[in-house]
Amino acid sequence: MSPVLEVRGLVKRFDGLLATDHVDLDLRTGEIHALIGPNGAGKSTLINQICGELTHDEGSILLEGQPIDALTAPQRAQHGIGRTFQIVQLIGEASVLDNVALVEQVRQGRTWRLFDGRKSRVGLRDSAMERLSTAGLADRADTRVLDLSHGERKQVELVMACALRPRLLLLDEPMAGLGQSESAGMVTMLDRLRHEVPILLIEHDMDAVFALADRISVLVYGRIVATGNADTIRNDPEVRQAYLGEEDAA
């Protein structure tokens, strides 16, 4: 079975800088693949090329075996490349359940109206409630989004991104700005979601990365220097040197 996402020989140059240096990477069904690396290593640049916000100079990107190089960012989103925290916007005055139900409604191709009849409303709310239960957020269903904590909002955004049923999710630092218990909540939630949608995860929180990732790829100066499970990465000499180098510089 081909990987959900395959990046082959990707190159991105900014003037003289090689920001992406012949990167090969794949994302498989059911996995969380973390992309880590020091500041400026090229993680965001790589993710931006995958979702189509940046063009690449060389190489190819395949979604379920099909090249998507010629597709624009909106077209890639339509083909199932999902990315929080940009693709969905929360309606603060509405409940968590209604926010998720609205995304269900949009996915089902209905008009953007706050529910057009009791029957459809019940169906959409049932689907939304199921999603919230799977994510461990059922007890917040009736809470207004305005009344959620920052971490809970990020979790709801993630549920909404999943309600669009993407083929994969690109997550750029989902733990950023979260407190300790909120990070723990996000880790639990991502752990549950991996079976629903494969995730390419950029994250600086190494505890979260080591807790969640099936595989980890390490990017240094635009180049993947190692890919493997947590133990392989922890013991890789080039990785240790890259991170030690960063500590020395601090």
Ligand SMILES: Nc1ncnc2c1ncn2[C@@H]1O[C@H](COP(=O)(O)OP(=O)(O)OP(=O)(O)O)[C@@H](O)[C@H]1O
């Ligand atoms: N639009 C741009 N024009 C020129 N250089 C850029 C541009 N975007 C990024 N760069 C450079 O490309 C390199 C990689 O940047 P990028 O933001 O992808 O790294 P990163 O690994 O995501 O960093 P961080 O962890 O700090 O977010 C950096 O040297 C950065 O200065």
